[in-house]
Amino acid sequence: MSLGKERPMIEVTTDWYLTLSAILFSIGFLGMMIRKNALIMFMCIELMLNAVNLTFITASNHLGLVDGQIAVFFVLVVAAAEVVVGLAIIVSIFKKQESASVDMLSSSKG
Amino acid sequence: MTDLLLFAIPGLFIILGALIVIFAKNPVHNAMGLVLTLTSLAILYISLNATFVAMVQMLVYAGAVMTLFLFVIMMIGVDKPEQTKEEIKGQKLLISGTLILLVSVVVFIGLENGLNWNLLFPQSQDTFEGTPSLLASAMFTSWVFPFEVISILLIVATTAALALAYEFRKRETND
Numbered sequence: 001m002s003l004g005k006e007r008p009m010i011e012v013t014t015d016w017y018l019t020l021s022a023i024l025f026s027i028g029f030l031g032m033m034i035r036k037n038a039l040i041m042f043m044c045i046e047l048m049l050n051a052v053n054l055t056f057i058t059a060s061n062h063l064g065l066v067d068g069q070i071a072v073f074f075v076l077v078v079a080a081a082e083v084v085v086g087l088a089i090i091v092s093i094f095k096k097q098e099s100a101s102v103d104m105l106s107s108s109k110g
Numbered sequence: 111m112t113d114l115l116l117f118a119i120p121g122l123f124i125i126l127g128a129l130i131v132i133f134a135k136n137p138v139h140n141a142m143g144l145v146l147t148l149t150s151l152a153i154l155y156i157s158l159n160a161t162f163v164a165m166v167q168m169l170v171y172a173g174a175v176m177t178l179f180l181f182v183i184m185m186i187g188v189d190k191p192e193q194t195k196e197e198i199k200g201q202k203l204l205i206s207g208t209l210i211l212l213v214s215v216v217v218f219i220g221l222e223n224g225l226n227w228n229l230l231f232p233q234s235q236d237t238f239e240g241t242p243s244l245l246a247s248a249m250f251t252s253w254v255f256p257f258e259v260i261s262i263l264l265i266v267a268t269t270a271a272l273a274l275a276y277e278f279r280k281r282e283t284n285d
Contacts (some may be wrong), residue, residue, distance in 0.1 A: 012117045017158070020121050022216050024128055024147075026209045031132030033205045035146035037168050039183060043131050043144050046175070050151055053167075060159040061181065064234030066248045067234055069163050073249070077260045087182045088274035094186045 001110045009078065017058040025051035036101050038090050116157045120150040137183045141176060160240040226284045 028047030035041055053072045060068025121144055130143025148171045155164035238244065249257055 007139075010114055012113045016117060016121075019216060020124065020154075023162060023213055025130040026213050027125070027132060030205060030209050032181070034202045035132060037137065039137055039179070040131070040140050042180065043140055046144060047128055047131060047147065047281050048170075050140075050148065050171075054151060054154065057155055057158050059159045060160065061237075062178075062233055063231060064236045066237065066240065066244055067253075069160050069240050069245055070249050072160075072163050073166070074256060074260055076166065077264060080170065080175060081263055083178060084267050084271045085274070087178060087209060088271040091182060091185065091244065092274050092279075 012064045017024055021051045021054040021058065024048075024054065036092060038093075038102050040086075041102065042086055042090075045082070046079060049075055113157075120153040120157075122146070122152070123150040123193050138180070140173070141179050144179070148176070159237060162240050162242045162245055178190055190235060 025048050028044045028051060031044035031047065032041055035044065053075055056068040056072045056075070058068075077086065127143045127146030127148075127150065131140050131147065134140045146207060148167060150173070152167045154165040155161075155167060
């Protein structure tokens with residue numbers, strides 16, 4: 001019995017990374033829809049942004065261009081800015097109503 | 111074989127961490143699941159020749175952003191149970207079903223063509239290592255305008271966070 005000689009060599013291609021990225025994005029979106037804690041919804045946004053980052057890096061590797069990795073830097077900065085402002089908003093909401101649930105935020109509509 | 115292991119092990123941890131993020135009840139556990147996902151992603155980035163991005167991912171995401179998250183979790187308390195009542199009937203089931211269907215279609219198409227999607231662009235032959243000098247030479251020449259814009263965004267975000275955190279004590283005591 002020859003192990004690994006007869007079966008074709010499994011090669012990790014670009015498609016695998018793209019599939020993983022799609023799964024990660026879907027999990028992030030699912031969490032965004034089913035959770036009500038604003039903090040956890042922010043973490044799900046981070047998951048989705050990271051799925052996009054993985055796509056960028058994969059494309060950069062696939063095409064042999066450095067631009068995808070530059071784009072990841074910009075996504076990273078935007079994510080950091082978004083977290084800073086979002087968490088400040090959550091903290092100020094929490095000071096008012098002692099809860100981080102988004103259901104309570106229906107009072108903030110005009 | 112090494113390639114497969116370098117993809118499969120971080121990939122499994124990425125999905126495991128993501129599932130912890132959306133299903134764990136304790137917010138600290140959610141944050142730790144996110145750390146697991148981000149760290150495993152950094153390993154995948156290294157195998158995709160993006161070494162500097164992997165390093166920045168560890169420092170900025172798994173370090174700074176997650177610390178900020180944990181600060182806020184500790185600050186607003188973790189003991190309050192989350193409201194799990196559904197406002198819309200069958201919302202969770204509907205969304206989960208739809209997403210599982212979508213992902214299955216993606217995976218099925220992948221398997222149908224023998225794990226080969228026939229991507230529009232062919233695999234490039236020239237590989238490169240994403241070193242800091244290579245990234246910097248691209249960022250400060252052809253990407254310099256987006257770079258400046260993003261720096262303005264950071265200043266605006268910092269100012270906004272300060273404005274949100276400031277409590278306007280003087281005005282209240284004067285009234």
